Amino acid sequence: MPHFLNTLDDNFEAEFIALMGMKREDSPDVDAVVADIIADVRARGDAAVLELTAKFDRLELTPETMRFSDAEIESECAKVDDEDRAALEMAAARIRAYHERQMPADAWWEDETGAALGWRWSAVSAAGLYVPGGLASYPSSVLMNAIPAKVAGVDRLAIVVPTPDGVVNPLVLLAAKIAGVDEIYRIGGAQAVAALAYGTDTIAPVDKITGPGNAFVAAAKRRVFGKVGIDMIAGPSEILVIADKDNDPDWIAVDLLSQAEHDESAQSILITDDADFGRAVAAAVEKQLETLERRAIAGPSWRDFGAVIVVKDMEEAVRLSDRIAPEHLEICTNDAEDLQTKIRHAGAIFIGSWTPEAIGDYIGGPNHVLPTARSARFSSGLSVMDFIKRTTLSRxxxxxxxxxxxxxxxxxxxxxxxxxxxxxxxxxxxxxxx
Amino acid sequence: MPHFLNTLDDNFEAEFIALMGMKREDSPDVDAVVADIIADVRARGDAAVLELTAKFDRLELTPETMRFSDAEIESECAKVDDEDRAALEMAAARIRAYHERQMPADAWWEDETGAALGWRWSAVSAAGLYVPGGLASYPSSVLMNAIPAKVAGVDRLAIVVPTPDGVVNPLVLLAAKIAGVDEIYRIGGAQAVAALAYGTDTIAPVDKITGPGNAFVAAAKRRVFGKVGIDMIAGPSEILVIADKDNDPDWIAVDLLSQAEHDESAQSILITDDADFGRAVAAAVEKQLETLERRAIAGPSWRDFGAVIVVKDMEEAVRLSDRIAPEHLEICTNDAEDLQTKIRHAGAIFIGSWTPEAIGDYIGGPNHVLPTARSARFSSGLSVMDFIKRTTLSRxxxxxxxxxxxxxxxxxxxxxxxxxxxxxxxxxxxxxxx
Structure with missing residues (x-):
């Protein structure tokens, strides 16, 4: 059973704070190991990267085979069936169209003293994108990271993606190709981050590194920050659904499960002004969990971190939502359009019952790389802004x-x-x- | 003597790389100490902050006196003479006017499928600004950090400024007042950063922390990053001047010294296409150093890290400038307007011989908090963007x-x-x- 809270309960505030404060992630302290790996790559370059790849990915490479050749990329991409290819292309086109609108304008004006002032935006020269290997190797993440970089005007975009035991996901290579990625290396872990940041004989250094990864990758990104730019350090995914009783409980249940299935540490919360509806959704979740393919992940996530919060009205829902500052916020109410304008802290808002959050993960257009763990209070999802920088001008x-x-x-x-x-x-x- | 390089020399590339790679900063490893301080403040709140303030600032405070009262602020501000006050007010007005233009627009459109997409910007709720105490307690920094936050719409802006032995800089308080700062605490160091990030009984937590500080402050900001947003970790200041021979060597010399006087680790570089002019500027620097008040700082900076680079033409100057990615770039050439458009990586550009960089430090309008240590390759100076975040929208x-x-x-x-x-x-x- 998930947590049930009601704002009318005397102990609501304490329960809500406990819910928000739950430690969902057990980050192992890998910092010392990562520091050694980075120092090793800085000192020995390719040789260190190859040794570490042999050790962690059980894959023997040479400087020549570290990078995917054009022929390999072609032959892997040819394995993708037409429907998957068409879906990726539609997603890429929509993501590109959305991000093209994000490019900010330059400015240049004269003030009353005759001084001319302004600024100019320019793209980062080279960026590196970390793509996790194995099970969590998502082609959608490639599109979401690579397209904003290319829209921004990054000249050189390199991907690193580990291929443990040599296993390659053809969809990842196709997504990279569609997005216009320039170089793809089959390496991963802290050694790949170090290679991107400091360069090796084979891999030229980049100026900015983005993309998700495990604890080693996160620690490495934190360590190279300053030498290069990085995006956020993402935590486990979250969804908050605000829904009134005029919704199909099954729809809301599956929306909650679409986050829960990501990770046992994911968090799915429903806020509703109708306790009966809340119970109906919780029952629907349990029912769907019986057959869901990823129930071994979604079940623990829902039972440990899931919650149904009953509020007295939607104004209260808005206030709680801003305290949660959710990564994803789905608003399924009749006045969703109006309600969304009252939200201040959220990574992405999905408006109305016809907008399941999964649309945003793949194909809506906005980015799916979003601030987690309440960081929507001070940060934004990935965008072209992450790949450009501003030079101020005075004359x-x-x-x-x-x-x-x-x-x-x-x-x-x-x-x-x-x-x-x-x-x-x-x-x-x-x-x-x- | 500064370093003299000439791109025609055989060993130029090696010398240039050595110049760029010079380790100018000896960052002491204070991470363990800072981790303890943060843990202590998280555990004991005000009590820890007060003890550490007594220890490091030799100042006994209570929870009640930790914050400057309105009466104290008034009485300190009254000590500022009219000319300083007028200068601060002019600077504030110009900085405000510049930053108001930075506010980006929201967007909302329908695409060909009928899907509505867009984004909304909103301000961070609460921000904290670190202001160094003692000698480097600069009222201009208060304006440069606080005004963008207030223009962005931050509701609550708190300043922490240590007052070792109780010494207060009235100009800092006046700058804070002019900028619309809401709360001022006389605390500093890692303990102040921890108090802002995690809150104490007296200080409510903030969502974002900006502002310069010593090694302890920098390490603390790095540690609380994630819990709150932070701005950049700034290194020692730098200036690059590109100048042709049609300049007064004395002007260029004093511009170079205006960075050198900040810090023994500051770096001032001149690139010119005229070797004789380069020598004339170096001679003028030496002359001015004889009498400069801060010669004990500017002298070592110029001799250890200063450089004159002679190029064959200004196209070469642009290419070298982009490799340096300077924090401040002054372009003193007849075609400065045109040349500046060719620059890709620089924090701020000052166009033409009538625009000394010091104008930008105080009164031009653009921000003086700028990316150092080549980070202009991937990051921008402080702006309203640092105090707002974007929520993406889909329907x-x-x-x-x-x-x-x-x-x-x-x-x-x-x-x-x-x-x-x-x-x-x-x-x-x-x-x-x-």
Whole structure:
């Protein structure tokens, strides 16, 4: 049974805080191991990467075979059947169209002093994308990471994907090809992150690394942050569904299970203003769990971390939702359009009962890489913004400098930074003499 | 003497790489100490913060005196003379006007299937700003961090600023007041970062922490990243000046010194296409160093890390500049306007000889918190974007779901995520039946 909470209960606040505070992830402390791996790759380059790949992935490679050749990529992609290919292509086109709208504009204007100010956006030159291997090797993740990079204008996009025992997922290679990825390496773990960050003889270093991974990958990304940019460190997935009683309990149940099946640490929460509806959904979840293929994962997730919260009205639902700051928020109410405008902290919102969250995982267009663990309070999902950066621009004229220079000089003096002030004073003196 | 390089020299590439690779900062490994401090603040809250403040700042506080009272702020601000106040107010107004233009637009559109897609931006609820104490307690930094937060719409903005031995900088308090800061605490170090991230009885937790600090502060920010958002971890400051011979060597010299005087680890580089001009600037630097107040800092910085690089033409200057990816780039050439468009990696560009970099430190309008240590390759200066986040929006209609749902189902199947597919299938079945 999941947790049942009701805001009318005296102990609701304590129960809610306990629910939010549940430690869902047991991150093993792999930092020391990862530090050694990174140091080894920095020192020995390819040789270290190859040894570690032989050890962890049971795969003997050479500098020449570390990278997938064009011929291999072609032959693997040819294994994908037409329906899967068409689905990937539709997803890629929709993701591309959405992300193309995210490109921000440059700006350049003159102010009242005659000073010209503005900024310019430019793309990161080279990016690396980590793609997990084995079971969690998702072609959709390749599209979601690679397309924003290419839309942003990244010149060189490299993928690293481990292939334990040599097993390759053809859909991952096809997704990479469709997204326009430039290089694909069959390596993984902290050694792959280190190779991307510091470079080896075979792999040129990149400027930014994104993509999900296990505890070793996460620790490696944290360690190379600063040398390169990284995206977020993602935790287990979450969904919050706000639903009124005018919903089919089976639909809401399967939506909750679509997160629960990701991971035993995933969390699915229903908030409803109707206790009977809440119980009906919970019953529907149990029923569906009887036959669900991934019940061994979804069952523990739902029973350990799942919750049904009964509220007195939807205003209360909004307030609780903002405290949860969910990664995914599905709003299945008659006034969903209106209700969504009241939400402040959420990674992605799915509006109305015809919008199951799974649409967003694959094909809607928005990115499925989203802030977890309440980080939607301060961060956003992946976007083209992760692959571009802004250069600010200033151009003074003599008049502008006469207008604002003396204040700069004054502030420099107050901070005891004499040369700062003198660099302005040298110009002002010339103007005052002229 | 600074380093002299010439791209015509045979060993230029090796010298350039050595210059770029110079370890300018000796970051002491304070991570273990910081981990203990954070754990202590999490466990004991105010009591730990007060003890650590007594120990490191030699200042006995109580929960009541930890925060500056309105009366204290008023009385400290009254000590600031009118000229300093006017300079701060002009700077604040210009910084505010620049950052107001950065607010990005929301979006909402319907695509060809009838699906509505878009995103909404919203502000972080609460932010904390670290302001160093003592000598490097800069009112300009308060403006540069606090104004973007307030422009973004942050509801609650708290400052922490250590006051060793109780010494307060009235300009810092005035800058905070002008910027609209809500709370000011006289605490610092890792304990202040921990208090902001996790909260104590006196200090409510924030969602985002920005601002510069020493090695302890940097390590603490790195550690609380994830629990809260942080800005960049800044390294020592840098300037690159690209100048042709039609410049006054004295102006360029003082511009180089305006970075060098920040820190012995700062780096000032001149790139010029005229070797004689390069020598003239170096001579002017030496001359000015004889009398500069902060010569004990600027001198070692210039001699250890300063450089004059002679190039054969300005195209070469652009290529080298992009390899350096400077924090600050001053372009003092006749075609500065045109040259700046060719630069891809720089935090801020100052265009033309009338735009000394110090204008940007105080009063130009753009932010002075900028990416150091080559991180302009992948990151941007501080902006309103650091205090807002994006929620993506999707709304399907029955027609839209019929058009794209089957592809989502197909991809879910290919990833063995059955419930994902079923959540779409449940809706499609209803539509196909209807």
């Amino acid at each position: 003074m004229t003599p008049d502008a400098l006469l207008a604002i220079g003396p204040s700069a000089e004054r502030l420099a003096k107050s901070e005891s930074l004499e040369a700062h002030g003198l660099s302005v004073r040298a110009r002002l003196d010339r103007l005052n003499k002229g | 399907m209609t029955p027609d839209a779901l019929l058009a794209i749902g089957p592809s989502a189902e197909r991809l879910a199947k290919s990833e063995s995520l059955e419930a994902h597919g079923l959540s779409v299938r449940a809706r499609l079945d209803r539509l196909n039946k209807g």
